[in-house]
Amino acid sequence: MAEDVKLDEVEKPDKVEGFTDLAHANSKQAQVEPKDVTEVREKESSAPEEFEDEVEGNIKRHLNVVFIGHVDAGKSTTGGQILFLSGQVDDRTIQKYEKEAKDKSRESWYMAYIMDTNEEERVKGKTVEVGRAHFETETTRFTILDAPGHKSYVPNMISGASQADIGVLVISARKGEFETGYERGGQTREHVQLAKTLGVSKLLVVVNKMDDPTVNWSKERYDEIESKMIPFLRSSGYNVKKDVLFLPLSGLMGTNMKTRLDKSVCSWWDGPCLFEALDAIEVPTRDPKGPFRLPIIDKFKDMGTVVMGKIESGSIREGDSMLIMPNKVQVKVLAIFCDDDKVRLAGPGENLRVRVSGIEEEDILSGFVLSSISKPIVAVSEFVAQLQILELLDNAIFTAGYKAVLHVHAVVEECEIVELMQQIDPRTKKTMKKKPLFVKNGAVVLCRIQVNNLICIENFSDFPQLGRFTLRTEGKTVAVGKVTSLLTASDGM
DSSP states (O other): OOTTOOTTTTOOSOSOOOBOOGGGHHHHHHTOOOOOHHHHHHOOOOOHHHHHHHHHTSSOEEEEEEEEOSTTSSHHHHHHHHHHHTTSSOHHHHHHHHHHHHHTTOGGGGGGGGTOOSHHHHHHTOOOSOEEEEEEOSSEEEEEEEOOOSGGGHHHHHHHHTTOSEEEEEEEOSTTHHHHHHSTTOHHHHHHHHHHHTTOOEEEEEEEOTTSTTTTTOHHHHHHHHHHHHHHHHHTTOOHHHHEEEEEOBTTTTBTTSSOOOTTTOSSOOSOOHHHHHHTBOOOOOOTTSOOEEEEEEEEESSSEEEEEEOOBSOEETTOEEEEETTTEEEEEEEEEETTEEESEEOTTOEEEEEEESSOGGGOOTTOEEEOSSSOOOEEEEEEEEEEEOOOOTTOOEETTOEEEEEETTEEEEEEEEEEEEEEOTTTOOBOSSOOSEEOTTOEEEEEEEEEEEEEOOOTTTOGGGTEEEEEETTEEEEEEEEEEEEOGGGTO
16 A cells, blocks of 8 residues: 555544553553443433443443454464453463363464364464454453454454454564565555554554564564564554554563563563553544444344444443344344443443344344434445555456455445546545546546445545445455445435
């Protein structure tokens, strides 16, 4: 992605402003005295003002963190170690996983078993589904989203990243492994570009496996990786000084995770540990009074119909009436679950399970949106978007009639480029006079896109999370884009 064309250049200034000064992080955190989270959640209030207070500030702040990176970089192991160090997993469970991993002759995989729960993932050592877990520090509740690293499961990674506020990019320092992930075709590059496109505005880049015999906490190796990654992160649209923080660690051993590196282990590192760095990230500004939007990522039966997803806007309360779009079915909210706790209400940014009545589970698809009745989300089959072409397949021509798979929030739909409307100069950002017949790699183009079924999306300028998307062909991300206008039947379709 060219540095001077950033997909989120039109975003409103309501995103994460940056990592807070770590030197002052502890004193800042000491001033935060959140009420007991369960006490606040269980207190129901019918007064809108009191409800607004509850979802805006009187409980622990909440962040959704997605772990991304090349296969075998150590994402699941690092996530598992976080849960162990934060007290979510006890010693007995760890011992059970150690024995299970040893029986499979995979001794070093036992920490990954905490996040990789199904047998296929444990046998192959590859995450397939997006793992989900929760942990807390003194000031923050975190939802971990463990995304698969293998290129076959990129659609699942997109689903995970679309729910995240911040990303932890895990890179293996082991000799040869960083190079494999970073070279053309490696998932380190694609994951970074996808994360930026999907709204992951902050990145913690953890250089993992620093304890490996080929590395042995080498400053030279750490500096080499950092020097190669910085230009690429910058070209992907990240402000490296403000939005990115590098740190070394060992996910398997838990070194530099909950407590800072001991000088006897690594004499040259004088920065924060992982928990400190996560605590120092500012939470995005969110609007609990906006129109309710919860893209549905999954659904299942459990004493009724339960939908899962992250609130992108607005608030929800037990007893509310909502619409499921695009099929316009009115449902009633029977129960809300957050971090495995039943709650009466929830605000934006929360990952929820919501039990509803009025619809059968089989009538809901991933990508449907639970929406407010007063201001429902629009369902369209055609829209105009600004696209940036990343890298087309060999011999492919991007022109009217081009077909690809569209990924936007939890939606996966086949689409067709109906018309190339205008080409935009990436340097000047001005529209070129001549209407293009086709465009090449690196081009920025305004085009009309059509999908087979109705999908729920928003203009990027109104709801960035519901208006940014990727186009993929044959397992490769070929373009990223943002929705600029929605075309409905009244627009002459």
